[in-house]
Amino acid sequence: MAARAGGRLIGLDIARCLALLGMVATHMLDERTPSGDLSFGQWLAGGRASALFAVLAGVSLALMTREPLRGRAAGLRAVAIGVRALLIAALGLALGGLESGLAIILTYYGVLFVLGLPFTFLGARALALLAVVWVVVAPVLSHLVRPALPERGYASPTFGQLADPWQLASELLFTGYYPVVPWLAYLFAGLALGRADLRDRSLLVGLTVGGLGVAILATQVSRSLVDPAVADANALGMYGTTPPDGDWSWLLLVAPHSATPFDLAQTIGSAIFVIGFCLLAVQALSPTATAPLAILFGAGAMTLTLYSLHVVLRTPSFWPPEIPHAYLKHVVVLLAIGAAFAAFRLRGPLEIAVGLPARLVRRVRVPGPA
Numbered sequence: 147m148a149a150r151a152g153g154r155l156i157g158l159d160i161a162r163c164l165a166l167l168g169m170v171a172t173h174m175l176d177e178r179t180p181s182g183d184l185s186f187g188q189w190l191a192g193g194r195a196s197a198l199f200a201v202l203a204g205v206s207l208a209l210m211t212r213e214p215l216r217g218r219a220a221g222l223r224a225v226a227i228g229v230r231a232l233l234i235a236a237l238g239l240a241l242g243g244l245e246s247g248l249a250i251i252l253t254y255y256g257v258l259f260v261l262g263l264p265f266t267f268l269g270a271r272a273l274a275l276l277a278v279v280w281v282v283v284a285p286v287l288s289h290l291v292r293p294a295l296p297e298r299g300y301a302s303p304t305f306g307q308l309a310d311p312w313q314l315a316s317e318l319l320f321t322g323y324y325p326v327v328p329w330l331a332y333l334f335a336g337l338a339l340g341r342a343d344l345r346d347r348s349l350l351v352g353l354t355v356g357g358l359g360v361a362i363l364a365t366q367v368s369r370s371l372v373d374p375a376v377a378d379a380n381a382l383g384m385y386g387t388t389p390p391d392g393d394w395s396w397l398l399l400v401a402p403h404s405a406t407p408f409d410l411a412q413t414i415g416s417a418i419f420v421i422g423f424c425l426l427a428v429q430a431l432s433p434t435a436t437a438p439l440a441i442l443f444g445a446g447a448m449t450l451t452l453y454s455l456h457v458v459l460r461t462p463s464f465w466p467p468e469i470p471h472a473y474l475k476h477v478v479v480l481l482a483i484g485a486a487f488a489a490f491r492l493r494g495p496l497e498i499a500v501g502l503p504a505r506l507v508r509r510v511r512v513p514g515p516a
Contacts, residue, residue, distance in 0.1 A: 154447065155344060156440045157425030162202055163446030163484070164420060167477060168195025170456055173248055174473040177382050184381050192383055193402025196251060197413035198420055199449075200329055203258060204336015205421070210504070211266040212340070222507045224263055229503040231259035237454065237496065242302030246460040249386075250302040252453070254324035261326060262333045270341035277334035281410045284328040285397055288405065292320050292390040323386040328405040335414045339421065347429060350422045357418030364411035368400040380404070444488025445480050451494030452480045 168191035175187040207227070215223055235256025242250045265273065295316040300307060303322070307314040319327050342349060369377060376399070383402030400408045428436060445452050456476060458464055487494060493501075 154440075155425065155428075156436060156443070157344075157428040158202065158205060158421070159440065159446030160424040160428065160443045161198065161421045161446065162449045163443040163481075164424070165195050165198040165202060166445060166449050166453060166456075166480065168198065169251075169453070170476050170480070171195070171473060173456075173460065174476065188382065193404075193409065194413050194416045196324065196403075197332055198417040199251065200255070200258065200324075200332035201336040201339070201414065201417035201421065203255060204262065204333040204338075205340040206336075207259060207262055207266060207333070208337045208340020223504075226503040226507040227263060228260055230500045231256040233500045233503075234259070234450070237450075237500075239303055239305045239308075241454060241457045242300075242304040243306070244457060244461050246457045248302070248457055248460055249323035250457065251324050252450075253303040254318060254322065254326055254329065257318050257326045258329060258333050261330060262337065265334065265337060268337070268341075270338050273334050273338035273341060277331050277338060277414070280328075280331040280334055281414070282407050284331060285405055285407050285410065288320050288325065288328055288387060289394065289397060292387065295321055295390075297390075298322060298385075321387060321390070323403060325386050325405055328387075328410060331410050332414060332417070335418065339418065344425055345429075347426070350426045350429070353418050354422030354426060357415045357420075357422060360415030361412045361419060362415075364408045364415060365400050368398055368408040368412075371398045372400075377401070441485050441488045442481070443484070444486075445484025448484060448487055448494025448497055450500065451496040452484060454496060455483070456480065 171187045171191045172195060176185050177188045177192075179185050210227060211223065233256075235253045238250050238252025238254070238256060241252060265276070268276070296313050298317050298321040299313060300317065301323070303314060303318060307317075319325060339353070342353075344350070372395075380399060380401040384404045386403050387405050388396035388399065396404075397406045398408060399406050400412050402409070428439065431439065459476065459479070
C-alpha cells in the first residue's frame with residue numbers, strides 16, 4: 147500500500163517529524179516580532195508541537211498493543227513496554243541535567259506510557275469518551291490538588307531529584323512543564339486513534355475536519371470568555387499549568403502549556419487534524435512518490451534519537467545559541483540524519499536501545515491455552 151513502507155504508516159512518521167521540527171522551532175525562534183506581536187512560529191507550534199508528540203505517543207502505544215493477548219503473554223508485553231518507558235524516562239533525566247535551557251519532555255513521556263498501560267485493553271469508543279471526560283475532569287482535579295503540593299523547583303526532572311521522590315512525583319504528575327495527569331488526555335486521544343482503522347479514508351476525512359473544528363471552536367469559545375488583555379499576556383504560554391493560587395477563571399484560558407480544558411481541547415483537535423491530514427496526503431500519492439517522501443521525513447522514524455541530539459546541540463559547548471540562523475541549521479542536520487537512516491533502512495540508535503525489551507520478550511515462547 148502507498149501509505150506504508152516496511153510495515154510503517156508513513157503519514158505517522160511525517161506527523162512525528164512535524165512535531166519534532168515544531169518543538170525545535172519553539173526552542174529557537176523568536177517568540178514575538180520586533181513590533182511585539184506573536185511570531186508566526188510561536189503561534190503555529192507553541193504548545194501544539196509537544197501535544198502532537200503526546201497524542202502520537204498514544205497512537206504508538208495502541209499500535210504496540212493492537213494484538214489482543216491474555217495471561218502470561220499480555221503480562222510479558224506490559225513488562226516490556228514498562229521497561230521501555232523507564233528507559234525513556236531515564237534518558238529524560240540524563241538530558242535534564244544538561245545546560246540546554248530546555249524543558250525536557252522525555253521523563254514525562256515515559257511516565258505517560260506507564261500510566262497508559264492499563265487503558266490499552268479498552269476499545270476506540272471507550273478511549274475517545276475517556277479522552278473527552280479527562281479534558282474536563284483532569285484540569286479541575288489539578289486545580290484542586292496543586293495548592294497542597296510543593297512548588298516546582300526545577301525546569302526539568304534530573305537524576306538529582308530522585309533523592310526527593312515526593313517532589314519529583316508532584317512535578318511529574320501535576321506541577322511540571324508537561325504534567326502527566328492532565329496530559330493523559332493526549333494519550334487517551336492517541337490510543338483511540340490507534341485503535342481505529344487509520345487506512346479508512348472516510349474516517350480520516352472526518353478526523354481531519356473534526357479535529358480542525360474542535361481546535362477552532364475551543365479557541366473561539368475561550369476568547370469569548372476571557373479578557374483579551376489576559377489572553378494576550380499569556381499568549382507565549384505558561385509553565386505547564388495555571389497559577390496554583392489562581393481562581394477558577396484561569397480554566398477558561400487557551401494558552402500554550404496551561405493544561406486547561408480549552409487548551410487541551412484545542413491542542414488535541416490540532417493534533418488530530420495534523421495526523422489525519424498527513425495520513426490522507428500520503429494516501430493520495432502513488433507508490434513512486436511515497437518512497438522519497440518516506441526518506442525526506444525519515445526523521446519522524448527516529449524522533450527519540452534526534453530530539454536527544456537537538457537537546458545536546460542546544461548546550462553552549464556544542465552549538466552556541468547566538469549563532470545566526472541556528473534554527474535552520476538544526477532543521478537541516480535533523481532532516482539530513484533522518485533521511486540518511488531512512489534511505490539505508492536503519493533504525494535510530496536510541497530507538498534500538500529502548501526497543502530491546504520488546505525484542506527480548508518476543509523471543510520468549512509462551513505456551514498456548516491448554
